[in-house]
Amino acid sequence: MKLTRTGNIFTAAYSADGVAWTDLAPTSDVEIDMSGTVYVGLAVTSHDAGIMTSAAFSNITTTGTVSGTWQAEEIGDAQPGNDAEPLYVVVEDTAGRSATVVHPDPEASLATGWRQWQIPLSAFAGVNMASVQTMYIGLGDRDNPTAGGTGLIYIDDIAFGTPLSHNAMVDVTGAGDVVKGVPNDGDWPAAETPDLAIDDDTSTKFLHFKGFSEPSGLQITPSVGATIVTEVTFTTANDAPERDPVAFELYGSNDSIDGPYTLIAGGEIADFALATQWPRFTMNETSISFENDMAYDHYQILVTAVRDATSANSMQVAEIELIGVLAP
Numbered sequence: 001m002k003l004t005r006t007g008n009i010f011t012a013a014y015s016a017d018g019v020a021w022t023d024l025a026p027t028s029d030v031e032i033d034m035s036g037t038v039y040v041g042l043a044v045t046s047h048d049a050g051i052m053t054s055a056a057f058s059n060i061t062t063t064g065t066v067s068g069t070w071q072a073e074e075i076g077d078a079q080p081g082n083d084a085e086p087l088y089v090v091v092e093d094t095a096g097r098s099a100t101v102v103h104p105d106p107e108a109s110l111a112t113g114w115r116q117w118q119i120p121l122s123a124f125a126g127v128n129m130a131s132v133q134t135m136y137i138g139l140g141d142r143d144n145p146t147a148g149g150t151g152l153i154y155i156d157d158i159a160f161g162t163p164l165s166h167n168a169m170v171d172v173t174g175a176g177d178v179v180k181g182v183p184n185d186g187d188w189p190a191a192e193t194p195d196l197a198i199d200d201d202t203s204t205k206f207l208h209f210k211g212f213s214e215p216s217g218l219q220i221t222p223s224v225g226a227t228i229v230t231e232v233t234f235t236t237a238n239d240a241p242e243r244d245p246v247a248f249e250l251y252g253s254n255d256s257i258d259g260p261y262t263l264i265a266g267g268e269i270a271d272f273a274l275a276t277q278w279p280r281f282t283m284n285e286t287s288i289s290f291e292n293d294m295a296y297d298h299y300q301i302l303v304t305a306v307r308d309a310t311s312a313n314s315m316q317v318a319e320i321e322l323i324g325v326l327a328p
Contacts, residue, residue: 001013001014001015002014002015002021003040005034005038007034008031008032008033008034009029009030009031010029010030010031010032011023011029011030012024040062040066042060082109082110082150082151082152082153083109083149083150083151084106084107084109084110085107085108085109085139085140085149086102086103086105086106086107086108086109086139086140086141087102087103087105087108087109087117087137087138087139087153088100088101088102088103088137088138088139088142089101089119089135089136089137090134090135090136090137090138090142091124091127091129091132091134091135092127092132092133092134092135092136093127093128093129093131093132093133094128094131094132094133095128095131097126097127097128098127099123099124099125099126099127100142101119101123101124102142103117109139109151109153114156121328135158137155139153167325168325169230169231169323169324169325170323170324170325171200171233171321171322171323172222172224172227172229172322172323172324172326173198173220173222173299173320173321173322174198174199174200174222174223174224175195175198175199175200175201176223177195177198177220177221177222177223178220178221178223178257179194179195179197179198179218179219179220179221180194180218180219180220180257180258181193181194181206181208181216181217181218181219182215182216182217182218182219182300182302183210183214183216184219185210187208187209187210188206188207188208188209189207192204192205192206192207192316193206194206194208194218197218197317197318197319197320198218198220198319198320198321199319200319201319202235202281202318202319203238203281203318204318205237205238205316205317205318206218206316206317207237207243207314207315207316208314208315208316209313209314210314210315211243211303211306211312211314211315211316212243212306212309212312212313212314212315213309215249215302215303215304216302216303216315217248217300217301217302217303218299218300218301218320219257219258219259219298219299219300220257220298220299220300220301220322221257221297221298221299222297222299222322224326225297225326225327226254226295226296226297226326226327227295227296227322227324227325227326227327228292228293228294228295228296228324228325228327229250229252229264229292229296229299229322229323229324230289230290230291230292230323230324231287231288231289231290231322231323231324232248232250232265232288232301232320232321232322232323233283233284233288233319233320233321233323234248234269234272234283234284234288234317234319234320234321235281235282235283235284235317235318235319235320236272236278236279236280236281236282236317236318237280237281237316237317237318238280238281238318239280240312240316241277241278241280241307241308242306242307242308242311242312243306243307243312243313243314243315243316244269244272244277244278244306244307244316244317245269245272245303245305245306245307245315245317246268246269246272246273246305246306246307247266247267247268247269247273247303247304247305248266248267248269248288248301248302248303248304249263249265249266249301249302249304250263250264250265250266250299250300250301250302250322251263251264251299251300251301251302252264252294252296252298252299252300253296253297253298253299253300254295254296254297254298255298256298257298259298259300261298261300262294264290264292264294264296265290265292266304267288267290269284269288270284270286271284271285271286272284272307273307277307281318283319289323295327299322301320301322303315303317
């Protein structure tokens with residue numbers, strides 16, 4: 001729908017695609033004497049005084065000298081609706097210990113559609129989550145409740161456990177994560193820095209000039225938080241196969257990106273060590289997986305050997321992936 005005002009003259013048109021417009025009746029323009037501040041808006045009605053209705057308007061644009069933000073107004077009789085209140089959940093265990101978690105939206109009661117709210121179990125500090133007796137869901141101030149609120153909310157699909165997203169095996173690193181080189185000495189080209197090993201772009205690479213003669217690699221703090229890693233992958237860079245990594249060690253830490261670190265796994269990168277050089281820009285095909293059930297906030301991965309240390313002047317790799325799941 002399009003409504004056009006030119007002075008006191010109004011015309012209206014409709015369109016199925018927003019491109020071709022058809023004028024609405026009446027065929028002649030409508031003149032309305034306008035003065036002062038004029039408000040433009042949209043309204044919805046159920047055409048039944050006893051039934052409440054709601055709608056969401058989208059793709060609304062204005063042109064000309066229109067200013068201000070959209071506001072909600074009741075037209076005619078007051079419409080039923082919720083008071084603006086925060087939503088909270090209280091969990092209490094069999095020993096009587098309880099904890100309250102408040103929804104991040106202070107006006108959650110005004111939501112017009114379904115929303116999923118995932119609450120980490122760690123948020124209920126001090127409660128024995130293995131021995132829960134009661135759960136409360138409420139609106140308002142849990143510590144200072146007041147009477148007189150009005151409205152209606154619907155709660156559905158209350159679940160307890162680990163979301164499916166936490167069980168999906170994914171690369172837990174990505175562009176934007178905090179990264180340091182090991183050793184973090186800057187001995188690499190300006191366009192081939194440590195962070196480029198986890199930028200999800202095989203056309204870039206990390207090259208370390210010390211990597212052919214001593215262990216070289218990365219320290220990473222994944223932005224997704226604590227994870228459990230059980231597999232790694234490596235992708236060859238654009239040239240010089242003698243620089244390819246052929247052995248690795250993976251470490252984890254829950255202290256800081258600087259460690260101290262605990263060894264998780266280590267071994268060879270079998271595909272890169274074959275007699276025939278592995279193709280450029282290509283990930284290993286032989287799985288490099290291992291047992292691990294410990295979650296870590298920080299990781300250190302070292303390349304402990306390159307394909308041909310006698311002819312290489314560095315270690316290089318296009319991509320390194322740490323495959324795992326988010327910690328419960």
